[in-house]
Amino acid sequence: MTQAMAYAFDTARETACTLIERARQGHAPRPVVQGFFDEDSCTVSYVVRDPDSDACAVLDSVLGFDQASGKVSAGPARPVIDHVRAEGLGVRWLLETHAHADHLSAGPYLQKQLGGELAIGQGIRAIQRTFGTLFNEDRAFARDGSQFDHLFGDGDRFRIGGLEAVALHVPGHTPACLAYVIGDAVFAGDTLFMPDYGTARCDFPGGDAGQLYRSIRRLLSLPEAARVFVCHDYKAPGRDVYAWETTIGAQRQDNVHVHDGIDEATFTTMRTTRDATLAVPRLMLPSVQVNMRAGHLPPAESNGVSYLKLPLIAGDLLAVSD
Numbered sequence: 001m002t003q004a005m006a007y008a009f010d011t012a013r014e015t016a017c018t019l020i021e022r023a024r025q026g027h028a029p030r031p032v033v034q035g036f037f038d039e040d041s042c043t044v045s046y047v048v049r050d051p052d053s054d055a056c057a058v059l060d061s062v063l064g065f066d067q068a069s070g071k072v073s074a075g076p077a078r079p080v081i082d083h084v085r086a087e088g089l090g091v092r093w094l095l096e097t098h099a100h101a102d103h104l105s106a107g108p109y110l111q112k113q114l115g116g117e118l119a120i121g122q123g124i125r126a127i128q129r130t131f132g133t134l135f136n137e138d139r140a141f142a143r144d145g146s147q148f149d150h151l152f153g154d155g156d157r158f159r160i161g162g163l164e165a166v167a168l169h170v171p172g173h174t175p176a177c178l179a180y181v182i183g184d185a186v187f188a189g190d191t192l193f194m195p196d197y198g199t200a201r202c203d204f205p206g207g208d209a210g211q212l213y214r215s216i217r218r219l220l221s222l223p224e225a226a227r228v229f230v231c232h233d234y235k236a237p238g239r240d241v242y243a244w245e246t247t248i249g250a251q252r253q254d255n256v257h258v259h260d261g262i263d264e265a266t267f268t269t270m271r272t273t274r275d276a277t278l279a280v281p282r283l284m285l286p287s288v289q290v291n292m293r294a295g296h297l298p299p300a301e302s303n304g305v306s307y308l309k310l311p312l313i314a315g316d317l318l319a320v321s322d
Helices: 011-024 075-086 107-114 124-134 209-220 248-254 264-275 284-291 315-319
Strands: 032-038 043-049 055-059 064-066 071-073 090-095 117-121 150-152 157-160 163-169 178-182 185-189 227-230 245-247
Touching: 011 163, 011 178, 032 075, 032 227, 043 075, 043 185, 043 227, 055 075, 055 157, 075 107, 090 107, 090 157, 107 117, 124 284, 163 209, 209 248, 209 264, 227 248, 245 248
Parallel strands: 055 090, 090 117, 117 150, 185 227
Antiparallel strands: 032 043, 043 055, 064 071, 157 163, 163 178, 178 185, 227 245
């Protein structure tokens, strides 16, 4: 079965292909994309604008967080705000590709400063159920995604001014992962990294290497000329500069983990073996507690202060008798 045949009945993918081709052929606008790199978390946030109006969207925004002191800051978000205001743009959407485990979202802060609807994929409900249990959240913590203004399903279409866009569900890294296809640009979130670095880990709760492989192959079936913007970069060995833009064609040819010719079994073995060697992300527990709330801090307690929980794994300490 050819790749085209495999996706013959994937209407969301077909929509994405159409949007890309229309933009590449000049029949629809191509988005203007500006990246903002936060070196502390190695995260790239994007402002994506319609070239024919003031409409824009912000993707995967970042707050600063110093874990030792508990200080939360707007530092990484300020260049985004400055850019939007300097260009006279109007924010329509604040888009999250997933509930990140390596930084705190600046979504609510940007919403207060710039407006826009805060959105993520419908899979956030699974994340909220899993981590709501892990952090022993009470019933006041909603597990229905209602902290967000909008939840996208696979194939849901939306607009940013004159730009046409579609959300694609690409689970594997997490159950909630989305890629956004906006004109001829694919915002891949934590599925693909730069070709010389590979792919995202799959060992978080709800992650699945086989599922990630299938999600990636779905993305790689899009037109080869489509631009791809990744959410993180860690500088692959031998590369001294950060990078975050590539193409579908470059990923198919050169991605060190999942280039054409790599089958699902080979990828799954590689990914699972590699994930077993990786440490828990430095900010995973703080990040997920905030991001499962759409970037809002946990409710303040009676003293007006918000607190994060740190589940302790006592291990063999529990076996020690008094």
